[in-house]
Amino acid sequence: MFGTLLSCAAMFPTIRPRRLRRSPAIRRLVREAHVEPSDFILPLFFSDVLDEPRPVGTMPGVFQLPVKAAAEQARLARDLGLGGVILFGLPKQKDPCGEAACDPDGPVPRAVRAMKDAAPELCVMTDTCVDEYTDHGHCGILKQDARGEMVVDNDATLDVLARSALAQAAAGADVIAPSDMMDGRVGFIRAALDGAGHSDIAILSYAVKYASAFYGPFREAADCAPKFGDRAGYQMDPGNAREALRELELDEHEGADMVMVKPALPYLDIIAKVREHTHLPVGAYNVSGEYAMLKAAAQAGMLDEKRATLEALLSIRRAGADFILTYHAVEAARWLGA
DSSP: OHHHHHHHHHTSOSOOGGGGGSSHHHHHHHOSOOOOGGGEEEEEEEESSOSSOEEOTTSTTOEEEEGGGHHHHHHHHHHHTOSEEEEEEEOSOOBTTOGGGGOTTSHHHHHHHHHHHHOTTSOEEEEEOSTTTBTTOOSSOEEEOTTSOEEEOHHHHHHHHHHHHHHHHHHTOSEEEEOSOOTTHHHHHHHHHHHTTOTTOEEEEEEEEBOOGGGHHHHHHTTOOOSSSOSTTTSBOTTOSHHHHHHHHHHHHHTOSEEEEESSGGGHHHHHHHHHHOSSOEEEEEOHHHHHHHHHHHHTTSSOHHHHHHHHHHHHHHHTOSEEEETTHHHHHHHHHO
């Protein structure tokens, strides 16, 4: 009998990982990555021309909002325990240079002031770019190149970005987040902020931003689809990984306080690489196309929306992101608090 037991024991492993999966309590204890409401940053779109929220057709549950809704949104984000919000603006008028981005009474500065009045402790970030403010939809000022084609003038764009950042900082933004992918813009904005007495304002750089097909629904929400061409001339090629580390290194050197990878789910490998190569906090943008896919699949009955969404967000944290910009923020926070 004893010999039979020894023989049977030899047939089974001594090390059994399943022991740590046998109960919910043990699984919670040994879980390596977690998501909490404080990990989420909620993107919000504020319009200068709306009196009531306008649904974004390609993003169920997302709205363009009137500025008068800012205080309510701030209190909601605070009460849910979100990590913060990031604001985008839709101006009354657009022009070739995106000058409305610099207006101290534009939709974003006004929304910032209202949010900080309503919930001073809430972290308010502002997207700093001009694509929502230019009549051509590109992320910078245009010029004609030697071939007669219209291209973005990198260096001419830096001034309007810096002035936009100053307007946002003066309104009370906690974090300035340049998303344009112009070379040198982090250093230029840092110098402008410091020179104006805003040395305590942090910069979250969209350091690694790819020319992605997953931005489509966002361009409806922010009314910023390019009127011609695309953004491949200044956003990164989806095939490049080493270039991401170069962009990271440059933005660190220029004074970024935090860095971001955008999009998230198709670029989990890039998030992991960036995490390995920096000591700065790393964010990831769970973009509009990723959100829309999950919403469409859930509405079609193809998957469990709650489980799939939380799993997707967990994968972004597991890859190395410290925080996630996501349109799922409100729903996810409620699910986690349930």
